[in-house]
Amino acid sequence: MKAAKDYVVREIAGDVVIVPTGKAAQQFNGLITANSVAGFVWLNLEKCDTPQEMVELVLENYEVEREVAQEQILSFLQDMKTVGMIEY
Amino acid sequence: MNPFQTENLIEQRICNLADMNQIPISGTFELLPLCNMDCKMCFAKMSKAQMEKHRPMRGYQEWLEVARQARDAGMMFLLLTGGETFLYPDFQKLYCGLRKMGIVVSINTNGTLITEEIAEFLAKDPPRRVNLTLYGSSDETYKKLCGNPHGFSQATHGIKLLQERGVPIKLNCSVTPYNVDDLESIYAYAAEKKLPIETAYYMMPAIRENNLGNQDFRLDPRTAAEVKMRVRELQYPPAVLKDYVLGTLDRYRDYVPSGEVKKGFTCRAGNSVFWIDYDGMMRACSFTQEPSVQVFDRPFIQAWNEIKEGVSCVMLSSECLSCKMKTICSTCAASMCSETGVYSGTPKYHCELTARFIELLMEKEKEYGE
Numbered sequence: 001m002k003a004a005k006d007y008v009v010r011e012i013a014g015d016v017v018i019v020p021t022g023k024a025a026q027q028f029n030g031l032i033t034a035n036s037v038a039g040f041v042w043l044n045l046e047k048c049d050t051p052q053e054m055v056e057l058v059l060e061n062y063e064v065e066r067e068v069a070q071e072q073i074l075s076f077l078q079d080m081k082t083v084g085m086i087e088y
Numbered sequence: 089m090n091p092f093q094t095e096n097l098i099e100q101r102i103c104n105l106a107d108m109n110q111i112p113i114s115g116t117f118e119l120l121p122l123c124n125m126d127c128k129m130c131f132a133k134m135s136k137a138q139m140e141k142h143r144p145m146r147g148y149q150e151w152l153e154v155a156r157q158a159r160d161a162g163m164m165f166l167l168l169t170g171g172e173t174f175l176y177p178d179f180q181k182l183y184c185g186l187r188k189m190g191i192v193v194s195i196n197t198n199g200t201l202i203t204e205e206i207a208e209f210l211a212k213d214p215p216r217r218v219n220l221t222l223y224g225s226s227d228e229t230y231k232k233l234c235g236n237p238h239g240f241s242q243a244t245h246g247i248k249l250l251q252e253r254g255v256p257i258k259l260n261c262s263v264t265p266y267n268v269d270d271l272e273s274i275y276a277y278a279a280e281k282k283l284p285i286e287t288a289y290y291m292m293p294a295i296r297e298n299n300l301g302n303q304d305f306r307l308d309p310r311t312a313a314e315v316k317m318r319v320r321e322l323q324y325p326p327a328v329l330k331d332y333v334l335g336t337l338d339r340y341r342d343y344v345p346s347g348e349v350k351k352g353f354t355c356r357a358g359n360s361v362f363w364i365d366y367d368g369m370m371r372a373c374s375f376t377q378e379p380s381v382q383v384f385d386r387p388f389i390q391a392w393n394e395i396k397e398g399v400s401c402v403m404l405s406s407e408c409l410s411c412k413m414k415t416i417c418s419t420c421a422a423s424m425c426s427e428t429g430v431y432s433g434t435p436k437y438h439c440e441l442t443a444r445f446i447e448l449l450m451e452k453e454k455e456y457g458e
C-alpha cells in the first residue's frame with residue numbers, strides 16, 4: 001500500500017501531516033493532520049501489502065480489541081482509497 | 089518575523105510544536121538579488137555586475153539539496169523571494185522539486201512579470217500563497233517609487249491572470265513618502281478584488297552595504313504611527329475598531345513591566361524560523377546580520393544549530409524590557425539591531441512611533457466618549 005502520488009506524508013514533532021500537491025492541491029490547498037492511530041497507518045502504509053496486514057500491525061502497536069481494529073482500520077483504508085488518497 | 093500571519097489552526101499548531109522543539113519549520117530562500125524594478129527603499133537589490141562581483145547566484149539543484157536537508161530537519165513552509173523571484177532562471181524546476189518533497193511553498197513577487205505561462209504553471213500545483221507587493225495604485229506612483237512607468241498596469245494584469253486560475257494571492261503594501269497618498273485607493277483596489285492585504289508602515293534601515301542610506305525613503309516615525317492607525321480604520325468595521333482601540337489602551341494601562349531579563353529573541357526567528365540569503369548565508373531573519381552561517385559548505389542542521397545557539401545568547405535592550413509601551417510597540421530584535429547597531433540598543437524610532445500611536449488611540453477614545 002502507499003499514499004497516492006499527490007499526497008506527501010510528513011512527521012513534525014510527532015504529528016503526522018499530509019501535504020496535498022499537484023491535482024490534490026487544486027482541490028484542497030491546505031494541510032491535513034491525522035490522529036495518532038490514523039497517523040500511524042499513514043506512516044506505515046508501505047510496510048503493508050494488504051489492509052489485513054495493516055490491522056495486524058496496528059494490533060501489535062496499540063492496545064485495542066481485534067474486532068474494533070478490524071472494523072475501523074479496514075473502513076478507514078477503504079475511505080481513503082475511495083477519495084483517492086491511498087492506493088492498494 | 090512571522091511569515092504566516094494568516095496561518096490557519098493546523099498551521100498554527102504545527103508552528104507552535106516547532107517553536108517548543110526548536111524545529112526549523114519555516115524558512116525563506118532569497119534566490120537572487122536581481123530585480124526588474126528599482127524601488128527606492130529596497131534592501132535587497134543588486135545590479136548584475138554587483139552580484140557577480142559579490143557572489144554568483146546558486147543553481148536550483150544546490151537549493152534543492154539545502155531544501156531536502158531542511159525538510160529532513162522539519163521544514164514544512166518555505167517562502168521563495170528575491171529580488172524578483174520570477175527572474176530566477178530555473179524557478180519552475182526548483183518549485184516542482186520543492187513540492188515533490190511535500191514542502192508548502194509561498195512566493196514573494198512584485199507581480200509585474202507574471203505571464204499566462206507562469207499563471208498556468210502555478211495553477212497546476214498552487215502555492216500556499218503568492219504574496220504580491222503593490223507599491224501604489226497608479227503607473228505614476230510606480231514610476232516615482234520603482235522606476236517603472238508601467239508597473240501598476242503590469243502588476244494588476246498579473247493579479248488578473250492568477251485570480252482567473254484560482255491561485256491564492258495576498259497583497260503586501262509597503263508605505264513610503266512616495267506612495268502614502270495611494271493608501272486609500274490601494275485598499276479600495278484590494279476590496280474590489282476581494283484580496284487580503286497587509287501593510288508595512290515601518291521599514292527597517294538597510295543594513296546591507298549596497299543599500300545603505302535607504303532609510304531616507306521611509307516614513308518619519310510620527311507619520312508611520314498615523315499610517316498604522318489609518319490602516320486599522322481602513323481594515324476594521326467601526327465596532328471592531330472601537331473594541332481594538334479600547335482593548336489596546338486597557339492592556340497598555342494595566343501593563344506592569346516585570347523587568348525580567350531573558351536572553352534570546354522575542355519572536356520565532358532563530359527558534360523555528362530561518363532565512364538564507366542568495367549567497368548562502370543563513371540568518372535568523374532578513375534584517376539580522378549576526379549570527380550568520382554559510383549553509384552551502386556545511387550540513388543544514390549544523391548551520392541551523394549555530395543560528396539557534398547564536399540567537400539564544402543575544403541580550404535585547406533592557407530599556408525595552410522594562411518599558412510600559414511594550415504592549416503596543418512592535419519593536420523586535422532585528423529593529424533594535426538595525427536601528428542602533430547592537431541588539432541591546434533601544435530603537436528611538438519605535439519609541440517615537442509608539443508614543444504617537446498611543447496619542448492617536450487616546451484621541452479616538454475621546455471621540456468615543458469613553
Ligand code: SF4
Pocket residue numbers: 405407408409411412413414417418419434435436438439440442
Ligand atoms: S522601542 Fe521604545 S517604545 Fe518600544 S519597547 Fe523599546 S523603549 Fe519601549
